[in-house]
Amino acid sequence: MFENASGHFRSVHSALKPKTALKNEGADGFRRYLSQGEHLFYEADRAVFVYEVVFGSLRLTRIQQDGRRHVVAFAFPGDIVGLPVDGRHSTECVAVAPVEVIAHRYDPAAPPEQKPGLHARVLAAALEEIRALQDHFLMLGRRSAAEKVAAFILWLEHRIGEGAGACRLIRLSMNRADIADHLGLTPETVSRTITQFRESRLIALDGAQTMLILDMPRMKSVAEGG
């Protein structure tokens, strides 16, 4: 259950900056801290704020009538999430790891002169997100499971990869089901594909969440269907 998440991150940060978060509630640029599993917002919520991710990982999800879920995107530090469509959020947003965001009160209908800096950033974020979504299409379109998973690993590496000697280290904050719902695969297929990558020494794993890319060039070639 989400509710019993350890919360140690949250307590740390809440302890450090609780007054900021509380006293600025409703104002501009205040911070919010989420522990794993907590919602930042829900689909169809009235959108009052946009959020700048400072720390952690978020998952943006849309759910269909029949219950099927689609993970539209993952967000990492530097991203802006919560762009409104017709004044509402078009996805739900959940922390998949402890998160810190800055909330900015934002109304796309308001005159841009009012907050020129924020307005420009939101527009840039929107245009950038369009490209990211288009990139994601190339990932979902007629591609094999191996190509999809390799492309996803490379994208993650690009966003949150850490150096590790000659290799690159990725800490996966999302689980296999999240990845599957992002790539249009089943968790079983994702798992099998990762196993194949491990058996062919493309990657190494330490537990399920820590991945080491052993051979970047080959990973790139797999992602491109080589």
Added chain:
Amino acid sequence: MFENASGHFRSVHSALKPKTALKNEGADGFRRYLSQGEHLFYEADRAVFVYEVVFGSLRLTRIQQDGRRHVVAFAFPGDIVGLPVDGRHSTECVAVAPVEVIAHRYDPAAPPEQKPGLHARVLAAALEEIRALQDHFLMLGRRSAAEKVAAFILWLEHRIGEGAGACRLIRLSMNRADIADHLGLTPETVSRTITQFRESRLIALDGAQTMLILDMPRMKSVAEGG
């Protein structure tokens, strides 16, 4: 070949409004006319204008290194295409039917006060496009070919459907390969699926490009995996 497209639409419009198109070249709000197969812009072109579609159908495509193609979107009257990312077009844009657009000189970095109306419209278009792309994800994610094609037909109906007695008429301006590359399927699978729909009296066809939806409720239920 694109080059030998009939051009009769173009000639009509060029004959009617050639001076407007020419004398306003470089200015704001001038019109452009394209015949089938002509490019409005190419991927990675420097983006100087955004285009408001007045008439016709456009196809937005991204191409991968290995030559595989993805149809990111189709655009119809009322849409705005050509939103820049980092000052460049992120897709190529081709007319799949004769097209009329209004070109607006647009620089996202310019102060919004300069063209408040256009700026607001572009932002709204960007936010709307994000939702449309997210919707499209639900279409590409783990869904059967029948669900994808049905959802696409319903979307087309919503955008360009015409009344036809109790039924709804759609004039498909794109070919089967375009649809396939949009849905992440092969042209053969698209064709087979449409044939099934016809055989089960969900739709009727007049040639390959004119489709009549005979049973909207059932079409909706197929799109949702019913």
Added chain:
DNA sequence: CGTATGGTTGAAATTTGTCAACCATGGTGG
């Protein structure tokens, strides 16, 4: 009327999904 393009159909092969069982890990409670 012939040709080219796009569309359709068929049969076989491949991939992925499904269902089920099993394993690993980490947090909880004894």
Added chain:
DNA sequence: CCACCATGGTTGACAAATTTCAACCATACG
């Protein structure tokens, strides 16, 4: 401090769906 349990992850065998490759048909245009 250790055992247990729950969750998520992995693996296997089978079924289902889609792709592939090939041939054939229809339509529009020269």
